[in-house]
Amino acid sequence: MNNLANDKNIYNLLQMRYGIIGKSRLMTEVIQKLVQAAPTDLTVLITGETGTGKEIFANALHGLSNRKKSPFISVNCGAIPETLLESELFGHEKGAFTGAIEQRKGFFESADKGTIFLDEIGEMPVGTQVKLLRILESGEYAKLGSSAIRKVDVRVIAATNRDLSIEVREGNFRQDLFFRLNSVQIELPPLRRHIEDIPLLIDYFAQKVSDKLSLKYDGISDDAIKILQSMNWAGNVRELRNLIETMITLEQATYITPDILRRHIAPALPPGSRAPLATEVSMIPLRDYAEPRNIELELIFRTLLEIKNDITDLKRYFITLNAKLEDLKSQILIPEPMFSISGDNEEDKIEEKILRLDDMEKKLISVALERFNGNRRQAAQALGISERTLYRKLDDYGLIK
Incomplete structure (x- = not known):
């Protein structure tokens, strides 16, 4: 051919x-x-x-x-x-x-x-x-x-x-x-220039996450697809994938309708737009709405999404770190003091604990690097942090070889 x-x-x-x-x-x-x-x-x-x-x-x-x-x-x-x-x-x-x-x-x-x-x-x-x-x-x-x-x-x-x-x-x-x-x-x-591929992408991402979670994906309505095709998609295919994965996971792979979309991209939909919209002419992208308020809502919504993603990443990192630290407790010997003096400065105790946490974090990073044979990208993914953060911590702990 x-x-x-x-x-x-x-x-x-x-x-x-x-x-x-x-x-x-x-x-x-x-x-x-x-x-x-x-x-x-x-x-x-x-x-x-x-x-x-x-x-x-x-x-x-x-x-x-x-x-x-x-x-x-x-x-x-x-x-x-x-x-x-x-x-x-x-x-x-x-x-x-x-x-x-x-x-x-x-x-x-x-x-x-x-x-x-x-x-x-x-x-x-x-x-x-x-x-x-x-x-x-x-x-x-x-x-x-x-x-x-x-x-x-x-x-x-x-x-x-x-x-x-x-x-x-x-x-x-x-x-x-x-x-x-x-x-x-x-x-x-950019995705906004080939919106005819959006239905294919939706099916691909939805089926993939459904199979992973052992859910039954029931499909998406034509009106919901039209709404998704009308959006700007500043994050392109990655943004669409994240949206589909979130909806399938939270909605348990139900049939996706405009009402369900509204729960996940509410500010991006015109007020009161329920179920089918009259004609394709009415499917105007949000960025073209005449009302400045709608444009402002989209900007605010996207900013909030970015903040939410940053907070989620931080939470995921600390949850992962805490879990890994628990697993490593048995591997790390923390010396107990031979004697104690009443009235110890509380700030000194806190600082001592922080130093111990730093030691454990250093150990955790070393274990991850050993597990992935020095592959820093895979180690960073396993630790739930970015590559840039990993490089900074390697530099801080003197682990760069």
């Missing part, structure tokens, strides 16, 4: 293995480009707004390539402090900087013969961009603290939600690196 993106087998593979969903014209063009670029060794730049699925496409590019049996290393350049990024990417020698107590190989060395995915490439410091350009041109690099030239065979896939041409003009990104990265550009469209 000439148009590989329309090949049913390819489409089913992309959906089942990678979760790439879409049969609209825009998504068909994107998938066609993915299928064409995957078997090559060309550098690929994936662009698009937050939540459009850039890492998913990077995974598919690797999985459909001749390097699929070799490592796929994903690096979020925005999650690693600038001072550590060069060392993480290219490795360092013992004594290269304070705290470098042993030699460490970088992500490029770990990805040899495979693929490295550099997410948020626009966050990379200009100094590190020079080394990246050298690898792209010759495959050569030097570890931090070493003059020895090493060589790797790595395919580079980069992604950004920034306009790198603007970053080049403003001096934040090297033009020569931009040209090297941009051998093939795959631009992922």
Whole structure:
């Protein structure tokens, strides 16, 4: 079949293995480009707004390539402090900087013969961009603290939600690196530009979470779909997925109607809009409503959602941490005082407890890193914290190797 993106087998593979969903014209063009670029060794730049699925496409590019049996290393350049990024990417020698107590190989060395995915490439410091350009041109690099030239065979896939041409003009990104990265550009469209794929995405996410929770998904009404198609979706596919997963979980996979939608995105619906709306003309996106009050409600609602997500992440972290600390109590020997003096300063006692908690947290992080063989992304996920937070704590506790 000439148009590989329309090949049913390819489409089913992309959906089942990678979760790439879409049969609209825009998504068909994107998938066609993915299928064409995957078997090559060309550098690929994936662009698009937050939540459009850039890492998913990077995974598919690797999985459909001749390097699929070799490592796929994903690096979020925005999650690693600038001072550590060069060392993480290219490795360092013992004594290269304070705290470098042993030699460490970088992500490029770990990805040899495979693929490295550099997410948020626009966050990379200009100094590190020079080394990246050298690898792209010759495959050569030097570890931090070493003059020895090493060589790797790595395919580079980069992604950004920034306009790198603007970053080049403003001096934040090297033009020569931009040209090297941009051998093939795959631009992922925002969800609001291919709303005809929303029903497919809803079914996919709903069925996935229903199967996971052993629930029976009864479907969604046409009017509910029209409402979802009328929304702005600032968070794109990720935002839609979160909404569907929340509704299916809380509503126990019932039949989704506009009334149920109202319970989860109430400010996004016009007052009194119950059940079917008269015509498609009446399905005006919220961002186009004439009343400023409705626009303000959406902005307030989205801000509250962001705050809610931050609070949820914090709660999840502390719950996970407390549970892990309980499990580790038996592994950590906390010395009891040989004697006590009445009238001890209460603040000293509290400070002592805080220090013990720090020791336990340090131990918890070490155990997680050992469990995942030093993979910091997996360790951070297991601990319920972000990669950036993990890097900060590793630095605080002197655990960076």
